Amino acid sequence: MKLSYVKDFVITVAVLVLLSFGIKNYYLYHKADRITEESKHKKIALSDVLLKQIQSIEQSIVDRKKFVFSVNKDPLEQNLIVKTQKDLEKQWKEEIENMVRLESTIIPTNGKKMASIAYKGRSYLYIVGDTFLKRKITNIQEGQVTYSFNGITKVMSLEKIPPKPVEIANKANNNKQRSYNW
Secondary structure: OHHHHHHHHHHHHHHHHHHHHHHHHHHHHHHHHOOOOOOOOHHHHOOHHHHHHHHHHHHHHHHHHHOOOOOOOOOOOOOOOOOOHHHHHHHHHHHHHHOOEEEEEEOOOOOOOEEEEEEOOEEEEEEOOOEEOOEEEEEEEOOEEEEEEOOEEEEEEEOOOOOOOHHHHHHHHHHHOOOOOO
16 A cells, blocks of 8 residues: 555656646746847947958968968978978989989990980980880980980980089088097
C-alpha cells in the first residue's frame, strides 16, 4: 500500500515539473516576441565611421584572397631588402643553371665533331643533326655551334661560367684566413 502513494507522488511531481516548464517557455516566448527590431542601443553600438572601417577591412580581405602573387620569394619575408650571402650564392647558381651556353667543342681529325652545351645545371654532348631545346645543330666549328630555330639560323659562341659576385668570392677567401681565439 505504501508503494501506491510513492507512485502517485512521483507522477504528480513529474506533471508539475512539465507544467512549470511549459509556463516558463510560454512567458519567455512572449518576452522575446515583445523585443523591437530597432534597438534603443543601436546608435551606441555602431557609428557610421566604424561601419565604413569594418567594410573597408572586409573588402581588403576579399581583395587579398583574389590576388595572385607572381614572385618567387615569400612577400611576407622580412629581410627582402638585405640579401644574405646564401641568397646571393643561390641566386648566382640559379642564373648559371638557367643559362644555355656552349662549354666546349671537340673537333677530332677523324670522327664526328661534338659540342658540349650546358643547360638546366647539366652538360650534354651533341653532334651535327641533334636537337637541343627545339634547336637543330647544323654545324660545329672551333668555339662555335651553328643551329636553326624556327627557320632562323643563329650562332652560339664559346662562353665561360660568369664569375661569382664579389660578396660571395670574398667570403670564400675570408674562410681560409680564419683565426681562432682559443
